[in-house]
Amino acid sequence: MRETYGYIRVSAKDQNIRRQLDALRPYEIPSENLYIEKQSGKDFLRPVYRRLMKRIRPGDVLILKSIDRLGRNYAEILEQWGILTREKQVDVVVVDFPLLGTRSGGGNLTGKFIADITLQVLAYVAQAERENIRQRQAEGIKAARARGVRFGPQKAELPSDFDRIYKDWQAGRLTEGEVLRRCAMKRSTFYDRLAKYRIERYGEGDEGGISSGNG
Numbered sequence: 001m002r003e004t005y006g007y008i009r010v011s012a013k014d015q016n017i018r019r020q021l022d023a024l025r026p027y028e029i030p031s032e033n034l035y036i037e038k039q040s041g042k043d044f045l046r047p048v049y050r051r052l053m054k055r056i057r058p059g060d061v062l063i064l065k066s067i068d069r070l071g072r073n074y075a076e077i078l079e080q081w082g083i084l085t086r087e088k089q090v091d092v093v094v095v096d097f098p099l100l101g102t103r104s105g106g107g108n109l110t111g112k113f114i115a116d117i118t119l120q121v122l123a124y125v126a127q128a129e130r131e132n133i134r135q136r137q138a139e140g141i142k143a144a145r146a147r148g149v150r151f152g153p154q155k156a157e158l159p160s161d162f163d164r165i166y167k168d169w170q171a172g173r174l175t176e177g178e179v180l181r182r183c184a185m186k187r188s189t190f191y192d193r194l195a196k197y198r199i200e201r202y203g204e205g206d207e208g209g210i211s212s213g214n215g
Contacts, residue, residue: 004029005056006063007049009037023065023095058089061103066096067119074123081119085112156185158193166197 006029008020017036024034037048056062062084064070070084071077084090085102092115094100099118102111159165165182168174174182180190 003033003057003060004063005033005035005052005060007035007037007052007069008065009039009046009049009069011039020065020069024063027063027093029063053083053088056084056088056090059091061091061093063093064095067094067100067122074127078119078123081116085115156189156193158197159183162197 006024035052070080
């Protein structure tokens with residue numbers, strides 16, 4: 001006997017299944033044939049979906065609100081679509097996109113053929129859009145770098161007036177805490193930059209002679 005099933009999936013963060021339940025209600029799916037998954041997209045183990053796949057039989061009908069309930073991306077969606085329509089030989093009805101329904105098109109074979117083509121086109125468009133986005137991002141980054149924009153964490157540098165700050169510190173007019181505030185650095189970062197400054201300014205002998213304990 002031909003059975004009708006429904007599959008609903010929501011993420012762990014979005015517990016609201018009402019919209020999907022409302023979309024599937026007109027199909028009068030028996031409560032025991034309605035499979036509801038609350039699953040994070042991180043691991044995507046989907047134990048409820050696996051139970052459904054063990055139960056569903058050739059000739060049965062699976063109702064989905066949208067095609068993305070089958071996977072996180074089009075590679076997974078295409079894989080599950082093939083398992084359902086070719087290996088399991090079940091009909092699929094997609095409420096939000098009737099053209100994907102395998103029962104449409106004037107016959108089961110024609111319906112599956114039209115649905116397969118439609119899904120392949122959607123997958124191609126989605127992949128092309130992802131590649132276009134990556135290309136635009138790469139071009140934007142390249143143009144920004146040409147304008148001198150720097151990306152990623154910026155290395156803290158000593159301020160442009162550090163020569164004066166350093167001399168005031170040497171003369172005891174500034175404490176270590178005041179120097180750190182003016183340089184906007186943590187103590188460890190400051191002394192790392194200071195060591196390089198002394199080498200560049202005075203050579204390794206450090207004519208300034210200020211120790212890290214000063215102030």
